[in-house]
Amino acid sequence: MAIRQKCNKKRIALLNATLNLMNNQGFHDAPMSKIAKMAEVSPATIYIYFENKQDLINKLYLEVKAAFSAHAFKDSHEDLPVKKGFELIWYNIADFKLNHVEEATFLSQCDNTPMIDEESRREGLKHLQPLLNLWERGQKEEIIKPLSPYILYAYTIYPLAFLTLIQQRNFCQLDKEMLHNSFQAAWDSIKV
Amino acid sequence: MAIRQKCNKKRIALLNATLNLMNNQGFHDAPMSKIAKMAEVSPATIYIYFENKQDLINKLYLEVKAAFSAHAFKDSHEDLPVKKGFELIWYNIADFKLNHVEEATFLSQCDNTPMIDEESRREGLKHLQPLLNLWERGQKEEIIKPLSPYILYAYTIYPLAFLTLIQQRNFCQLDKEMLHNSFQAAWDSIKV
Amino acid sequence: MAIRQKCNKKRIALLNATLNLMNNQGFHDAPMSKIAKMAEVSPATIYIYFENKQDLINKLYLEVKAAFSAHAFKDSHEDLPVKKGFELIWYNIADFKLNHVEEATFLSQCDNTPMIDEESRREGLKHLQPLLNLWERGQKEEIIKPLSPYILYAYTIYPLAFLTLIQQRNFCQLDKEMLHNSFQAAWDSIKV
Amino acid sequence: MAIRQKCNKKRIALLNATLNLMNNQGFHDAPMSKIAKMAEVSPATIYIYFENKQDLINKLYLEVKAAFSAHAFKDSHEDLPVKKGFELIWYNIADFKLNHVEEATFLSQCDNTPMIDEESRREGLKHLQPLLNLWERGQKEEIIKPLSPYILYAYTIYPLAFLTLIQQRNFCQLDKEMLHNSFQAAWDSIKV
DNA sequence: CATGAATGAGCTTTCATTCAT
């Protein structure tokens, strides 16, 4: 039983390399050979940890999505008043989008191109449930407009992706005040 | 004018084929050979109309972007009151996003992946100027919040991309009322 | 319409190269790259003429099989007396096996390994019909033993494959007399 | 003796797995990893028992060939009259070919492709000596035609490979009568 | 002895692009 063990270090190095290359060169210029080189393993080693390229990307997507959710709902609990709860989650997400630009950019890429399996996509959607619950509560309390959650998402969370984009492209740097104003805009759009 | 009418047909067929394949299979499954087949020309013919694949995509991006702008500012003029003007443009854009899904999806893909030249991207940005001017006017008249245009865009126009997305993936169908509510949310987020 | 035409020369060069390599190195050492090099074309060119490696081998099998049949039944017609007709065909086949060693060896390889599609194999079987008809006639005339055609084949034609084998491996050289004796053995085994 | 009993189990499992895969998928689809999996050992373990893949196949060939000979000459001894002796051996071989189809098929594959070392091939040939001796005796007694042993083999033993083939491919089932007729054909072809 | 991880070399196939007509 004393054999060399499949070590997580390599798995993680591979996921990181993939994330990196996908963001900077795009899917079409992230060949397995480059990924392997960046992760400092042999190309063949990738296939010990992942079934094939699609699987590698799916798994990366799911893990980044999970990290995102963990971040989004940190310190959140169901006893918070609706606005407080929403504010917490919103700032958490903003923090992720602005400080984990690599991960956030990758998720945006995945959500806007057909590079992820439909199945993995569905899997990834589940993570948002707590936010949907919060909104429902807010609607019952008549604090939040009685709109489809798709619209609520579109006007409060989705805009943050754009802020990631412009920050990543160095169009402008988001300071504390802008962030505050940004939250205000989000809230104004959905509050009753 | 009207020289090489026949040839333009092929050019357009090629652009259409590219748009189609990029949306449905993604960049990595839109090889020149498939594009040629779908446009019913020889692969070699592509290189008569475009320098190379990158050029083909850049040109497509710019033409779709131009079509988008034309659509966005239809019937708009500088004498309209700010809210009226904004409403007109917003509905124009919504109409484009919801009824020209192919084009809108392609633009989203371009904006979220590194598949477009930095130069073409910059070129594409220029088109929004009239909207920026309108917002500036609104801010002078103290109708619109004094926020960075990036934020105004993020909360009024960018959300429409999400609506395209969910419609395209058949999560829900957007009716007139939802559209109205959606506009209201956009306006609420930026109006003073 | 004045385009470079898919030329049969390359197709044939590819088939020859494949035949050659398969015989001398075996399936597992006849990579597409070697086949291409031997045929003096680019590896990619193979895929203009054949769908994939399996298709290349199937097509080669069928063409060699067809050449074999053409050779086998040269000058044969239904008016010949049974023994004369059989003698003619037998010598034709012997001639093919001993003088087209490459082709004959390849066919033996195909018949004894699972490298040919079941479909192509069935297709290849059809060619023997005239010989089966001749045997049937011989059986009606009570010149040939009333045995299953499989057995008739096993004892008259199949042995020739062994003679190819020993000649190819230089165990002995078949002269006219041996050939005559060989035919006699074949005939003795099936004549009444 | 009887040392390393346990290990021999693995050796045999490996040889069996190889035989199995080679017959059903062919050389090119019998990778070491599959062989290991089928024998329920690690790929690395193969290299404890065999030098490399070629060695594994050579050894398998020689062992199967040895099993074949043992079977072929069971109950045979030099005091038997020539025809009786030949009949015994012939039926022994037929029995092997028809009831040990896996082994027989593998031997045919080896004899018709360049997958066995020339050396192992020569080694394998030695086993037939008793049959050659019998024929020589038969020729002295003027019971058997004075032909090269290659031809005698081609018309009496080699046809049995074809019968294996058609039985394996389910073209027809060989019953006792067909076997008897088959022997008669063999004998007719070489008897004076 | 036995192993699962690891790998460089090499496999089949596809690609963007060019050639020759």
Added chain:
DNA sequence: TATGAATGAAAGCTCATTCAT
């Protein structure tokens, strides 16, 4: 202008074999 054939380079992936335990 327009083409189908042709291609070198590179893609994703597998293989026989070795490593480290």
